[in-house]
Amino acid sequence: MRSKLESEEGRLVTAAQAGSRPAYTALVARYQRPLFRFLRMRSVSHDDAEELLQESFLRGWTKLQSFDPDKSFSTWLYTIAARIAVSWGRRRSLPLASDGEMESLTDESHPASLAEQEEEDRNLWDLVSTLLGESQRSALWLAYGEGRSAQEIALILGKREVAVRVMLCRARRRLAAHMQHLQEVGS
Amino acid sequence: MNRNQHEGTAWDRELDSQLEQRLRLDAVDWSAEPSTESLSKLQTRLADIQQAPRRLPLGLLTAAALMIFGLSIWALAAPLEKTDEAALGPSLAEGVVSSLQRELDAVTADANAVADRLMKPFSGRMFGLLAGGD
Numbered sequence: 281m282r283s284k285l286e287s288e289e290g291r292l293v294t295a296a297q298a299g300s301r302p303a304y305t306a307l308v309a310r311y312q313r314p315l316f317r318f319l320r321m322r323s324v325s326h327d328d329a330e331e332l333l334q335e336s337f338l339r340g341w342t343k344l345q346s347f348d349p350d351k352s353f354s355t356w357l358y359t360i361a362a363r364i365a366v367s368w369g370r371r372r373s374l375p376l377a378s379d380g381e382m383e384s385l386t387d388e389s390h391p392a393s394l395a396e397q398e399e400e401d402r403n404l405w406d407l408v409s410t411l412l413g414e415s416q417r418s419a420l421w422l423a424y425g426e427g428r429s430a431q432e433i434a435l436i437l438g439k440r441e442v443a444v445r446v447m448l449c450r451a452r453r454r455l456a457a458h459m460q461h462l463q464e465v466g467s
Numbered sequence: 468m469n470r471n472q473h474e475g476t477a478w479d480r481e482l483d484s485q486l487e488q489r490l491r492l493d494a495v496d497w498s499a500e501p502s503t504e505s506l507s508k509l510q511t512r513l514a515d516i517q518q519a520p521r522r523l524p525l526g527l528l529t530a531a532a533l534m535i536f537g538l539s540i541w542a543l544a545a546p547l548e549k550t551d552e553a554a555l556g557p558s559l560a561e562g563v564v565s566s567l568q569r570e571l572d573a574v575t576a577d578a579n580a581v582a583d584r585l586m587k588p589f590s591g592r593m594f595g596l597l598a599g600g601d
Contacts, residue, residue, distance in 0.1 A: 301517045308513065312506060320499040330505040337509060338516055404486075404493040424490035425497070456482045 293353050297344050304344070308337050311354065314426065315361055321405070321421040322365045322414055332368060336361035358436045362418070369414075404455075411458055416451040419444055 289310070295303035315336060320329040339360050347356050405425070408417055418437060422428045430448070434441040 301514075304517070305510070305513065308509070312501060312509070316501040317497070317499045326499075326502075329499075330501050333501060333505070334509045334512060338512060341513065341516060403497050404489050405497040405499075408490075420490065421494070424487060425494035427491075452483055452486055456479070456486055459486075460482070 289353055290349065293347070293349060296341075297347065297349070304341055307353070311357060312337070315357065317425065318358060318418070318421060319361055319365060321409060321417050321425070322362070323369070328368075332361065332365055335364050335368070339364060352432070355432050355435055358422075359438075362436050362438070407458070408451075408455065412451055412454060415439075416447055416454070419447045420451045423448055 289307070292303045292307050292310075296307060312333065316329055316333045319332045319336070320326065323329050323332060336357065340357055343360065347353065405421070408420060412420065415437065419433050422433045422436060423430070428436075430441050430444045433439075434444045437444065439447075
């Protein structure tokens with residue numbers, strides 16, 4: 281099933297590279313929702329993620345000739361989106377907090393409000409988006425939200441595979457520690 | 468490894484496993500969707516950019532612009548140089564050199580005349596001495 285999808289995607293990519301607008305539109309339709317979720321996990325607001333999604337697809341169209349058809353199209357597209365998100369965050373000086381900054385904010389500034397927000401039925405990704413920094417959030421989403429390998433995540437985020445594995449491990453530990461703390465407070 | 472550490476490690480593993488499972492499950496339910504307006508705006512922008520001709524690389528455009536600018540300057544400057552030469556005649560430097568040459572010629576002529584006048588009284592006696600030997 282996956283190989284069939286990939287071969288269909290390969291045909292779409294080849295057609296889009298030859299200038300077919302419907303083919304690229306089909307690729308957009310295929311990736312607009314997953315790419316939005318990835319960007320939403322990276323950026324701070326819904327509106328920002330929508331803007332970045334549009335920029336990513338527009339950049340994808342203009343750069344399509346440089347894509348190597350032997351490689352994964354989705355990894356290539358996600359790499360473009362990740363780079364746009366990074367440069368956009370720098371340009372607008374948005375609070376795309378680093379991992380360390382985010383930890384200090386969540387630990388010391390508003391522990392009470394975080395504890396209030398943390399409910400049993402709350403989606404864990406909402407906690408991830410408030411608790412972890414940008415890189416850890418992105419890596420965690422790509423790993424567990426999309427089931428990508430550490431190698432793919434490393435390509436998308438422009439990091440080494442070892443660094444991604446360490447990042448994932450630290451992110452899980454931080455989440456686990458926070459959840460344990462909340463359980464202790466609750467009991 | 469004491470008992471507390473061992474229990475802690477086992478608990479960590481179990482929690483880690485539960486955490487991974489919950490992350491996967493919650494990812495399916497995580498409500499993060501782009502709005503319909505945003506998606507339709509994306510389609511519009513894509514249609515605009517796809518209908519527009521592909522943009523040339525910026526470097527190529529810059530090189531072409533510089534080349535056109537250079538050719539324009541050359542085309543404007545070349546006839547102007549010819550007109551200047553025709554209308555103004557010899558250049559200032561040539562005029563200065565010819566004026567200096569004339570002055571130098573005049574001074575040389577004056578110097579020759581003075582030398583002739585000074586040498587004239589002695590020239591007869593010199594010839595006499597040479598001829599008579601006294």
